[in-house]
Amino acid sequence: MDWLSELRPIFYPRTLAVVGVSKDEAKFGSLFLRALLNFGFKGRIYPVHPEGGEILGLKAYPSVGDIPEPVDLAAIMVPAPHVAAVLEDCLAKGVPGAEVFTSGFAETGDERAAALERELASIARRGIRIVGPNCFGIYCPGGGLTLLPGGNFQRESGPVGFITQSGGHAVEFAREGRGRGIRFSQVISYGNGCDLNESDLLEYMAQDDETRIIAMYMEGPRDGRRFARLVKELAPRKPVVIWKAGLTRTGGRAVRSHTASLAGEEAVWGSFFRQTAAVPVRDLEELGDTVLALMHLPPTTGRRVGVVAGGGGLSVAAADLCDRLGLEVPSFDDGAQDKLREAIPAAGTSLRNPLDMGVPLVMAPIFERVLETVAADQHIETIIATQGMFHVLGGTFGPPPELRERFLQTLVEVPGRVRDRFGKPIVIVLPVDGDEVEMIEAEEGRRKIRDQYLSMGIPSYPTLERAARAVANVAAYYAKTGRGSR
Amino acid sequence: MDWLSELRPIFYPRTLAVVGVSKDEAKFGSLFLRALLNFGFKGRIYPVHPEGGEILGLKAYPSVGDIPEPVDLAAIMVPAPHVAAVLEDCLAKGVPGAEVFTSGFAETGDERAAALERELASIARRGIRIVGPNCFGIYCPGGGLTLLPGGNFQRESGPVGFITQSGGHAVEFAREGRGRGIRFSQVISYGNGCDLNESDLLEYMAQDDETRIIAMYMEGPRDGRRFARLVKELAPRKPVVIWKAGLTRTGGRAVRSHTASLAGEEAVWGSFFRQTAAVPVRDLEELGDTVLALMHLPPTTGRRVGVVAGGGGLSVAAADLCDRLGLEVPSFDDGAQDKLREAIPAAGTSLRNPLDMGVPLVMAPIFERVLETVAADQHIETIIATQGMFHVLGGTFGPPPELRERFLQTLVEVPGRVRDRFGKPIVIVLPVDGDEVEMIEAEEGRRKIRDQYLSMGIPSYPTLERAARAVANVAAYYAKTGRGSR
Numbered sequence: 001m002d003w004l005s006e007l008r009p010i011f012y013p014r015t016l017a018v019v020g021v022s023k024d025e026a027k028f029g030s031l032f033l034r035a036l037l038n039f040g041f042k043g044r045i046y047p048v049h050p051e052g053g054e055i056l057g058l059k060a061y062p063s064v065g066d067i068p069e070p071v072d073l074a075a076i077m078v079p080a081p082h083v084a085a086v087l088e089d090c091l092a093k094g095v096p097g098a099e100v101f102t103s104g105f106a107e108t109g110d111e112r113a114a115a116l117e118r119e120l121a122s123i124a125r126r127g128i129r130i131v132g133p134n135c136f137g138i139y140c141p142g143g144g145l146t147l148l149p150g151g152n153f154q155r156e157s158g159p160v161g162f163i164t165q166s167g168g169h170a171v172e173f174a175r176e177g178r179g180r181g182i183r184f185s186q187v188i189s190y191g192n193g194c195d196l197n198e199s200d201l202l203e204y205m206a207q208d209d210e211t212r213i214i215a216m217y218m219e220g221p222r223d224g225r226r227f228a229r230l231v232k233e234l235a236p237r238k239p240v241v242i243w244k245a246g247l248t249r250t251g252g253r254a255v256r257s258h259t260a261s262l263a264g265e266e267a268v269w270g271s272f273f274r275q276t277a278a279v280p281v282r283d284l285e286e287l288g289d290t291v292l293a294l295m296h297l298p299p300t301t302g303r304r305v306g307v308v309a310g311g312g313g314l315s316v317a318a319a320d321l322c323d324r325l326g327l328e329v330p331s332f333d334d335g336a337q338d339k340l341r342e343a344i345p346a347a348g349t350s351l352r353n354p355l356d357m358g359v360p361l362v363m364a365p366i367f368e369r370v371l372e373t374v375a376a377d378q379h380i381e382t383i384i385a386t387q388g389m390f391h392v393l394g395g396t397f398g399p400p401p402e403l404r405e406r407f408l409q410t411l412v413e414v415p416g417r418v419r420d421r422f423g424k425p426i427v428i429v430l431p432v433d434g435d436e437v438e439m440i441e442a443e444e445g446r447r448k449i450r451d452q453y454l455s456m457g458i459p460s461y462p463t464l465e466r467a468a469r470a471v472a473n474v475a476a477y478y479a480k481t482g483r484g485s486r
Numbered sequence: 487m488d489w490l491s492e493l494r495p496i497f498y499p500r501t502l503a504v505v506g507v508s509k510d511e512a513k514f515g516s517l518f519l520r521a522l523l524n525f526g527f528k529g530r531i532y533p534v535h536p537e538g539g540e541i542l543g544l545k546a547y548p549s550v551g552d553i554p555e556p557v558d559l560a561a562i563m564v565p566a567p568h569v570a571a572v573l574e575d576c577l578a579k580g581v582p583g584a585e586v587f588t589s590g591f592a593e594t595g596d597e598r599a600a601a602l603e604r605e606l607a608s609i610a611r612r613g614i615r616i617v618g619p620n621c622f623g624i625y626c627p628g629g630g631l632t633l634l635p636g637g638n639f640q641r642e643s644g645p646v647g648f649i650t651q652s653g654g655h656a657v658e659f660a661r662e663g664r665g666r667g668i669r670f671s672q673v674i675s676y677g678n679g680c681d682l683n684e685s686d687l688l689e690y691m692a693q694d695d696e697t698r699i700i701a702m703y704m705e706g707p708r709d710g711r712r713f714a715r716l717v718k719e720l721a722p723r724k725p726v727v728i729w730k731a732g733l734t735r736t737g738g739r740a741v742r743s744h745t746a747s748l749a750g751e752e753a754v755w756g757s758f759f760r761q762t763a764a765v766p767v768r769d770l771e772e773l774g775d776t777v778l779a780l781m782h783l784p785p786t787t788g789r790r791v792g793v794v795a796g797g798g799g800l801s802v803a804a805a806d807l808c809d810r811l812g813l814e815v816p817s818f819d820d821g822a823q824d825k826l827r828e829a830i831p832a833a834g835t836s837l838r839n840p841l842d843m844g845v846p847l848v849m850a851p852i853f854e855r856v857l858e859t860v861a862a863d864q865h866i867e868t869i870i871a872t873q874g875m876f877h878v879l880g881g882t883f884g885p886p887p888e889l890r891e892r893f894l895q896t897l898v899e900v901p902g903r904v905r906d907r908f909g910k911p912i913v914i915v916l917p918v919d920g921d922e923v924e925m926i927e928a929e930e931g932r933r934k935i936r937d938q939y940l941s942m943g944i945p946s947y948p949t950l951e952r953a954a955r956a957v958a959n960v961a962a963y964y965a966k967t968g969r970g971s972r
């Protein structure tokens with residue numbers, strides 16, 4: 001099926017009907033309308049309200065049929081019993097797609113509500129594609145389309161597609177992604193998935209060239225066999241990162257009342273992940289961390305890591321952590337230790353891997369020699385380096401105030417240079433530097449440094465654990481797909 | 487042994503000799519001296535330098551023996567081969583204790599260096615107690631004593647004692663604790679532990695009434711049998727939280743070169759944790775999270791939790807998480823669901839436990855009715871509630887600007903009131919709200935709200951996982967010690 005022709009007009013609509021918008025500006029319909037306007041939807045918006053009139057400065061029409069031009073997408077938020085009638089109007093007008101935000105369908109567990117949902121599905125089969133019901137809809141920056149609380153989402157598009165059954169996670173991931181340099185082609189919250197389900201949306205994203213990485217939050221697929229077949233075929237060429245929720249007993253129970261899904265069994269999903277190249281993650285944080293790593297780390301990213309840390313305790317923690325995550329921490333070459341001893345005046349007791357630099361922050365030339373030595377080591381495939389306690393720059397240990405900015409800039413340029421020279425991926429850990437109200441400037445500075453790293457294509461994480469886990473996930477993906485170095 | 491008489495004069499010294507301080511103000515000795523002065527050491531400080539003279543405005547003496555009054559503690563940072571001679575001087579003068587920062591002893595793996603360390607130990611047996619070598623020393627706010635990079639550490643004392651083999655972790659925990667409301671009686675970085683080891687320090691903290699909670703970072707105990715016996719006896723009456731590092735193959739290797747310790751085997755330590763009430767944690771973050779929970783949560787804290795979340799996806803995630811952590815999420819009483827449906831206008835689809843409030847932030851009266859209903863449920867022992875996206879207060883969804891502050895204050899007072907009325911512990915999750923440079927004000931606001939909660943004795947965590955893990959650890963501790971409700 002040509003999903004691009006089928007769905008692109010819906011995700012990039014020129015005209016949009018918003019059905020169920022009230023004149024009360026505090027109600028969902030108006031808020032959604034306002035979010036769209038804030039976000040900067042470029043096409044024409046037609047509010048639909050039985051009494052017509054004007055809403056937020058836009059002329060309202062009594063029904064979809066009254067709108068004076070073709071409509072590409074209808075956003076529907078009328079109460080559950082009225083959704084079918086609106087969809088019939090849309091069908092009559094030839095509207096190709098709808099996002100149904102309304103909840104109160106199969107997820108309630110009520111048979112009459114489930115029957116209402118089956119009715120929507122049968123209308124869909126007559127010629128209109130439905131996202132939802134019980135969802136937050138579509139965020140597609142390229143199409144100027146956003147979710148209800150998404151008036152200030154990132155307007156720039158990017159390589160990540162997110163397919164999610166949870167609207168809350170759609171909002172959270174889009175928001176969090178904004179700060180972390182993750183840019184989206186589409187985020188689609190599809191809720192109960194009465195028509196378009198995870199497999200349909202996955203096929204669409206498989207065909208969409210803008211989408212290079214697919215992230216999914218799933219409670220239960222509508223058609224597990226089709227989904228498994230699709231992922232098996234797709235994942236080797238386009239990474240698919242999946243947070244499968246509800247696999248515990250308690251979680252499975254929660255899933256039924258959230259999106260009326262059957263969560264399935266842990267064993268079944270375990271074998272799914274073994275048999276495909278899909279990357280399993282366990283929460284939204286790991287989903288974002290892994291996607292970020294996939295955006296920037298090349299197929300040569302391997303699980304043999306060189307860890308550069310400041311402090312002996314930290315290097316022990318790093319060793320334990322890497323071992324638990326299945327990363328290897330090979331010993332450095334014979335010559336490397338001597339070079340390191342020479343390079344680091346404040347060296348701690350371990351010049352082995354993980355390397356203890358002795359202090360959490362060193363001057364740029366030292367940092368460069370250390371990274372070079374580690375990168376030159378033939379046993380090392382990927383480098384994880386920590387940089388901490390930037391506040392010391394302002395203290396006794398730091399350079400004089402007038403040199404601070406320069407010190408920092410020189411330091412931040414090091415990892416990109418070493419990566420380019422040796423062709424080895426580098427990930428930087430930037431821990432939150434104190435967690436006090438009074439340290440808020442340090443946190444602002446940390447975020448700026450992180451953004452600089454991101455702009456150079458260097459993924460950065462606030463903890464070693466999150467960095468190591470993201471590297472482990474990406475290395476496992478490349479190892480499985482045979483795109484890696486070995 | 488009466489450890490209080492033995493060690494208190496050392497931790498609360500009236501006079502302090504700093505041996506190995508150079509006239510170069512960028513060297514460790516001067517930096518340490520400056521940290522002490524900044525921190526506000528109340529006693530008299532005597533720098534020791536072969537040439538005498540003046541250092542940072544203090545009169546220096548050629549040797550410890552030349553100091554004109556009794557010395558309680560010597561801080562020693564001369565090179566490794568000279569440490570023994572300084573200790574002999576101290577012994578001759580009757581100095582009761584020393585902290586030896588110098589490294590280059592057994593941790594190097596070199597036999598001559600190990601012999602030097604044995605020499606220190608044998609001097610100690612002749613009548614001086616040694617912390618170190620290869621350590622960062624003692625942070626004891628009550629005694630005005632701080633670590634090298636601890637000039638601006640928290641000056642207020644508190645109930646937490648931290649015994650750590652890693653100086654880096656000592657600094658990190660003391661710094662992090664400051665922002666998180668964790669207050670310390672002592673933090674003792676004891677490095678190679680040639681004289682005072684983890685068991686000695688543990689006995690001291692067992693006898694010290696100010697210390698109510700003991701945290702430990704350990705690479706390998708000097709005398710495992712004694713340590714196990716002590717913990718077994720102590721933990722039921724004073725919680726001991728232990729981060730045992732180096733239990734993986736890679737970690738064990740790192741431990742040997744860090745503090746010359748034998749890490750031991752995972753199975754042995756597993757049985758240690760089963761046979762004692764010590765609380766095992768896996769990293770510094772979990773150590774802090776658990777200590778914070780122990781500071782505030784009562785012995786009735788149990789593993790049957792009521793989770794209040796905003797968003798269906800979040801409640802599914804909470805269910806999975808609790809299940810994995812061994813927390814129970816019992817169904818609410820029959821009447822509770824009706825009450826909740828009444829209380830929450832924006833209710834999501836799940837009025838079960840974990841509860842989906844539909845939105846991440848609700849008004850104070852709604853939040854109060856929700857917490858009351860959950861607290862009144864006889865199956866629930868502990869409540870974990872999330873509050874997110876405070877930035878919406880400034881947006882379309884929020885109250886008018888002039889009411890914002892009032893809205894927030896009213897909201898923050900709710901959990902404490904419900905806790906007091908129903909006698910059930912409450913933990914609050916306050917997620918970081920966007921991670922962008924532009925959102926830094928939101929982060930500042932979040933930290934302020936967290937501090938308000940802390941001042942009311944309500945522990946707060948940035949993620950549900952960290953909150954749930956801390957609750958699980960504390961509930962397990964109280965269940966094991968029979969201090970819990972069941």
